[in-house]
Amino acid sequence: MRITGYKSHGVGAAAALVNAVTSRDGDDGDDALRAVLAEHGFFVQRFTPATAAELRPWARTLRPFFEAESLDTAVTLLNRLLADVPMHPHLADHDELGLHVHYAPPEVELAHRVRATTLMNLAELLCDHGLDRIGVCAAAGCDRVYADDSRGGRRRFCSDACANRTNVAAHRARRRAAP
Ligand SMILES: [Zn+2]
Secondary structure (H helix, E strand, O other), X not given: OOOOOOOOOXXXXXXXXXXXXXXXXXXXXXXXXXXXXXXXXXXXXXXXXXXXXXXXXXXXXXXXXXXOOOHHHHHHHHHHHHHHOOOOOEEEOOOOOOOEEEOOOOOOOHHHHHHHHHHHHHHXXXXXXXXXXXXXXXXXXXXXXXXXXXXXXXXXOOOHHHHHHHHHHHHHHHHHHOO
């Protein structure tokens, strides 16, 4: 599932990295992590095994943000990370977006660019919507997270597959309960 329409690609990349590294059915191999970045608009030419080795702990660091049960918890966690991750904002004008701000200049390591971008985009999402747009999938037995930057913002599942499975189960339960 692609996340589109938000200011940048870091929101979707953050959720996808967390799922790849920390969920039971995730694949945190080098190729899988490279694919996650490519899918979410990062330039991956400079992806190396060292990049993957840095992204795994970052994904584990971000997971508690998606699990946060209060705004205070989420804000505290992001503020701690914002203090830890060096930010070097950089103006870029390389595509149809027009002039825009990147959270890392082009020469930094890819893993650092991913940390800065995912962190700032999650912070923006939290400022705009509070906790409404992040969470752990509501499907029974699924431990994947989601981040919803769509206009409607009603997402509660990590994927269409989980949403459909849950709806079918609920429908069957209602039929059984009917007289
Ligand atoms: Zn799910």
